[in-house]
Amino acid sequence: MNRLSLKTENQKVTILTGNKILNKINFKNFINGNDICILSNSKIAKLYLQQxxxxxxNFKINTFLIPDGEKYKSVNILNKIHDHLIKNKFDRHLTIIALGGGVIGDLAGLAADTFLRGVNLIHIPTTLLAQVDSSIGGKTGVNHRLGKNLIGTFKHPSAIIIDINFLKTLPDKQFKSGLAEVIKYGAISNRSFLNWVNKNSNKILNQNTDSLLKIINFSIKAKIKIVELDERESGVRAYLNFGHTFGHAIESAKNYKGILHGEAISLGMILAAAISMEKTNLSLEDFNLIEETIRKIKLPTNLPKNLSKSKIIKYLQYDKKKKLGRNNFILLKSVGSCCVSNTITTKYLIDILDSFRN
Ligand SMILES: NC(=O)c1ccc[n+]([C@@H]2O[C@H](COP(=O)([O-])OP(=O)(O)OC[C@H]3O[C@@H](n4cnc5c(N)ncnc54)[C@H](O)[C@@H]3O)[C@@H](O)[C@H]2O)c1
Structure with a gap:
């Protein structure tokens, strides 16, 4: 078992990673009281709740299950969680355990931060995306009918238990979607890691244990480094959005149907890397390394045929991270070195989109 820690303004978050580690965890190290409420969904509960x-x-355990799906990351479900916690008369010594992917983690984080002005939280992420990204860094949130993640807070857990054994039951498409974030960490922070992913794509896709632990531990360390520098996203934390400006617009333009987050982010990274070649002198060699790695991981490299560029441009206008009417793009000067640009015009974006048609 590997132990990492994230030091935030007010607390230390312990992050334990490994294979088949769930049974070896001493939960008493992270829990003060006796009451636990496990938050999960019906699908994950069937697989892992009993274990x-x-x-x-040794604790008093209560569970609250929600239906599976992004549409349940809502204020309505958050209210239902609050109802459940209040009806069960839990006090401030409660620990909420999030057992699931990013949807469960984001909801549980917000519930733990708001119930009685904050109770203890433990994340047990069960998707690759949640293990390398959403469980780390403290962002919580639910969607509003006018946009994704518009209601949320920052709430760090006392511990994050990352057991790669959960990934065995994860659908292949979801696994690859999480790998897009792994590629992102390489692109923004470390060329030799990205090269390694490129050369070892088969081992990674076959879920070789050592390879999985290597990419997960690397990704977590990369995220810890950035979050410790800029917990509330006023500076370098924005680099984690590499590929996400276009990616979010593509997801919105597809109405979140038929495309997973990581698939959209892969396209976003290629578009951002293409812009970087012209605007910040990213070398063709670096562009090719990013594009080839995405291809080898079997993530998409061309825009879907049925997606109009005017729709993508329309959703870029709604980007919540826009400043002074312009989109902020995270660009690369080279693999491992980022900058923020808000000088990209709509006309330029249309031209770039045209060059990524199938
Ligand atoms: N808080 C953050 O910093 C942050 C960062 C990135 C993404 N997010 C959020 O994360 C969410 C996406 O997370 P996700 O990709 O984990 O999606 P998800 O939570 O919807 O999980 C994907 C699917 O996999 C299933 N699943 C989960 N674990 C499984 C397992 N071990 N075996 C079989 N099936 C399993 C789920 O039930 C679901 O059907 C989005 O809502 C996004 O906004 C948050």
Missing amino acids: LKKKLN
Whole structure:
């Protein structure tokens, strides 16, 4: 078992990673009281709830399950979680455990931050995306009918338990979607890591244990480094959005149907890297390394045929990270070195989109 830690303004978050580690965790190290509420969804509960409950048999355990899906990351479900916690008369010594992917993690984080002005939280992420990204850094949130993640807070857990054994049941498409974020960490922070992913794509896709642990530990360390420098995203944390400006616009333009987050982010990274070649002198060699790695991981490299560029441009206008009417793009000077640009015009974006048609 590997132990990492994230030092935030007010607390230390312990991050444990490994294979089949759930049964080896001493939860008493991260829990003060006796009451636990496990938050999960029906699909994940079927696979892992009994195993977790057995491990926690010294505590008083309560569970709250929600239906599976992004559409349940809502204020309505958050209210239902609050109703459940209040009806069960939990006090401030409660620990909420999030057992699931990013949807469960974001909801549980917000519930733990708002119930009685804050109770203890533990993340047990079960998707690759949640293990390398959403469980780390403290962002919580639910969607509003006018946009994604518009309601949220920052709430760090006391511990994050990252067991790659959960990934065995994860659908292949979801696994690859998480790999897009792994490629992102390489692109923004470390050329030799990105080269390694490129050369070892088969081992990674086959979920070789050592390879999985290597990419997960690298990604977490990369995220810790950035979050420790800029917890509230007033500076360098924005680099984590590499590929996300276009990616979010593509997801919105597709109405979040038929494209996973990581697939959209892969296209966003290629577009941002293409812009970087012209605007910040990214070399063709670096562009090719990013594009080839995405291709080898079997993520998309061309825009979907049925997606009009005017729709993508329309959704770029709605980007919540826009400043003074312009989109902020994270560009690369080279693999491992980022900058922020808000000088990209709509006309330029249209031209770039034209060059990425199938
Ligand atoms: N807080 C943050 O910093 C942050 C960062 C990135 C993304 N997010 C959020 O994360 C969410 C996406 O997370 P996600 O990709 O994990 O999606 P998800 O939570 O919807 O999980 C994807 C699917 O996999 C299933 N699943 C989860 N674990 C499984 C397992 N081990 N075996 C089989 N099936 C399993 C889920 O039930 C679901 O159907 C979005 O809402 C996004 O906004 C948050």
